[in-house]
Amino acid sequence: MSHHSSLEPIYSTLQRCFIGIGLISNLILINLIIFRSPKDLGLYKYLMAYIICFELFYIILEFLTVPDLLTLDYAFFIIVDPEKSLLPENWSQVADLIYCGAFAVSLVIFGCQFAYRYHVLKGNSSWTASTPRNFIFWLGTQAVLASFYSYFVHAFMQRNDYSKKIMKNVGYTDYRIESVGFIGLIFYPKLDNGTQIINWQSFIGVSVTTATLFASEFTMIYFAYKCFQATKSFINQSGCSSKFRRLQWQLFYALVAQAIIPILFMQIPMTMIYTSTIVLRRSIPAIGHLQSMTISIYLAIDALPTILIIKPYRDTVIRSLFFWKKRKVAPYQTNSSNSKQQHASWTNF
Numbered sequence: 001m002s003h004h005s006s007l008e009p010i011y012s013t014l015q016r017c018f019i020g021i022g023l024i025s026n027l028i029l030i031n032l033i034i035f036r037s038p039k040d041l042g043l044y045k046y047l048m049a050y051i052i053c054f055e056l057f058y059i060i061l062e063f064l065t066v067p068d069l070l071t072l073d074y075a076f077f078i079i080v081d082p083e084k085s086l087l088p089e090n091w092s093q094v095a096d097l098i099y100c101g102a103f104a105v106s107l108v109i110f111g112c113q114f115a116y117r118y119h120v121l122k123g124n125s126s127w128t129a130s131t132p133r134n135f136i137f138w139l140g141t142q143a144v145l146a147s148f149y150s151y152f153v154h155a156f157m158q159r160n161d162y163s164k165k166i167m168k169n170v171g172y173t174d175y176r177i178e179s180v181g182f183i184g185l186i187f188y189p190k191l192d193n194g195t196q197i198i199n200w201q202s203f204i205g206v207s208v209t210t211a212t213l214f215a216s217e218f219t220m221i222y223f224a225y226k227c228f229q230a231t232k233s234f235i236n237q238s239g240c241s242s243k244f245r246r247l248q249w250q251l252f253y254a255l256v257a258q259a260i261i262p263i264l265f266m267q268i269p270m271t272m273i274y275t276s277t278i279v280l281r282r283s284i285p286a287i288g289h290l291q292s293m294t295i296s297i298y299l300a301i302d303a304l305p306t307i308l309i310i311k312p313y314r315d316t317v318i319r320s321l322f323f324w325k326k327r328k329v330a331p332y333q334t335n336s337s338n339s340k341q342q343h344a345s346w347t348n349f
Helices: 008-036 041-065 089-121 132-158 161-169 173-181 200-235 243-278 285-303 304-309 309-319 325-336 338-347
Strands: 068-072 075-080 181-186
Touching: 008 041, 008 068, 008 304, 008 309, 041 089, 041 132, 041 285, 068 243, 068 285, 075 089, 075 161, 075 173, 075 243, 089 132, 089 181, 089 200, 089 243, 132 200, 161 173, 161 181, 181 200, 181 285, 200 243, 243 285, 243 304, 243 309
Parallel strands: none
Antiparallel strands: 068 075, 075 181
């Protein structure tokens, strides 16, 4: 039986299209953050730029590796195949580990961002001041967690005799089994006599990695709620202009939208994989293809909420798209105060 699907060329084409969209949208956003950000964002501006740089790295990694997510019965593999990858063969295993670490960072990174926003709103300057210590803490936490995640993936999800049998059953030759980058989980392998056993190594690996992701999600939800409360309290204080209040809500809503996207397109499909392989033991290749596609969709659209919700960014994009209308509209705006009010009513968030 071959592991290749007749739809695989379509999957690969769609993935590359989404990668191209993600590359363009993230390049636009990082330029907006650098050149069009409000002056009072402080260190948060660099944290936003850090997220975009990470997503650009993830996009490039996805483009270079084009990983296959193979799900079958009680097994789940992440494979970087040199025949599809643009990297040298001896880089395949390292690229696979980095890819898994990037998956973890995509969820961890927003918990850190919510936590930072919360400390800004509470006025905890010791955590938010632009000092070397804070730069290292806020920008380095994700790298530490990714390294921790990748270490356990490497320790407990290596190829073994069980994985080789399954890969042979789905069409891989002995040479390709050894040449591909491989990360895999086989929960209930079968012995030569047909007896099915529990592979505790896979269960330990998935327990550690899943606990890491759940801890990051709990942190994100906790600080998201605290951030919501702090935002309401902060903008109700006297002395805040309406423009500043709108900006605080825009930053909050943009961050919420950015955090929801990886949960919808990465964590939920991954939960489906674990359910079908661990609980049901009846996973099918289509679920792995779905996860591959949703990761590409996440990379394509995650920058869009920030571009569309934060008004200085949105206005810059609109002006760029409709630059030829600028001079025609200007005389009407200057001649009528009513038209100014109408313009403000739909451009304000």
